[in-house]
Amino acid sequence: GAGVSQSPSNKVTEKGKDVELRCDPISGHTALYWYRQSLGQGLEFLIYFQGNSAPDKSGLPSDRFSAERTGGSVSTLTIQRTQQEDSAVYLCASSLVGVRVGANVLTFGAGSRLTVL
Amino acid sequence: SQQGEEDPQALSIQEGENATMNCSYKTSINNLQWYRQNSGRGLVHLILIRSNEREKHSGRLRVTLDTSKKSSSLLITASRAADTASYFCATPDRGSTLGRLYFGRGTQLTVWP
Numbered sequence: 001g002a003g004v005s006q007s008p009s010n011k012v013t014e015k016g017k018d019v020e021l022r023c024d025p026i027s028g029h030t031a032l033y034w035y036r037q038s039l040g041q042g043l044e045f046l047i048y049f050q051g052n053s054a055p056d057k058s059g060l061p062s063d064r065f066s067a068e069r070t071g072g073s074v075s076t077l078t079i080q081r082t083q084q085e086d087s088a089v090y091l092c093a094s095s096l097v098g099v100r101v102g103a104n105v106l107t108f109g110a111g112s113r114l115t116v117l
Numbered sequence: 118s119q120q121g122e123e124d125p126q127a128l129s130i131q132e133g134e135n136a137t138m139n140c141s142y143k144t145s146i147n148n149l150q151w152y153r154q155n156s157g158r159g160l161v162h163l164i165l166i167r168s169n170e171r172e173k174h175s176g177r178l179r180v181t182l183d184t185s186k187k188s189s190s191l192l193i194t195a196s197r198a199a200d201t202a203s204y205f206c207a208t209p210d211r212g213s214t215l216g217r218l219y220f221g222r223g224t225q226l227t228v229w230p
Contacts, residue, residue, distance in 0.1 A: 042120070042220050045219070056217060059217075091159055103148045106152075106218060
């Protein structure tokens with residue numbers, strides 16, 4: 001696609017429910033990132049994919065959080081048994097990573113705003 | 118933490134004035150980037166400066182990098198109301214081109230008409 005697409009744009013859920021957030025990166029972008037942004041805060045790194053594998057998942061806050069990427073394209077971030085502190089905007093980004101590129105410039109989606117009641 | 122920190126946290130100016138935002142980081146880097154975020158939107162890449170560069174321009178944007186002080190500045194000249202946004206600096210993993218970018222908390226810039 002022309003840009004990074006995220007869905008849903010807004011999600012309101014009850015505490016204890018599971019949620020899935022989807023990210024469709026730019027076609028051909030090999031790297032995909034998930035960040036979390038709480039109100040008035042900076043970006044908190046969650047996980048990064050290169051192709052379908054996740055070399056760095058160190059930012060996932062707990063084992064309730066998981067992510068997968070299939071076909072080197074779409075990624076899903078799943079939060080199980082949601083808690084109120086999970087409320088945030090979840091941002092996905094993709095990039096064309098490679099030595100030839102020489103730097104890692106991210107293109108972000110508009111985010112999925114999650115509210116846990 | 119390698120996270121960059123922007124300063125000031127908030128900046129309020131009149132249209133036509135210049136806005137300067139600073140970023141400090143902790144470890145050696147091979148490049149530094151600045152991003153902009155409008156309210157309720159994702160981040161948009163503005164400019165990248167490499168470690169062997171000291172200054173870079175793009176339109177009304179001027180970025181400097183001082184690797185000895187581990188700091189960068191973003192100058193927006195002749196600001197406009199449409200420049201109102203949050204601005205973030207981002208640094209890569211130590212000595213790496215790949216992998217995560219570290220973002221600071223950002224500077225919230227408000228430009229009054």
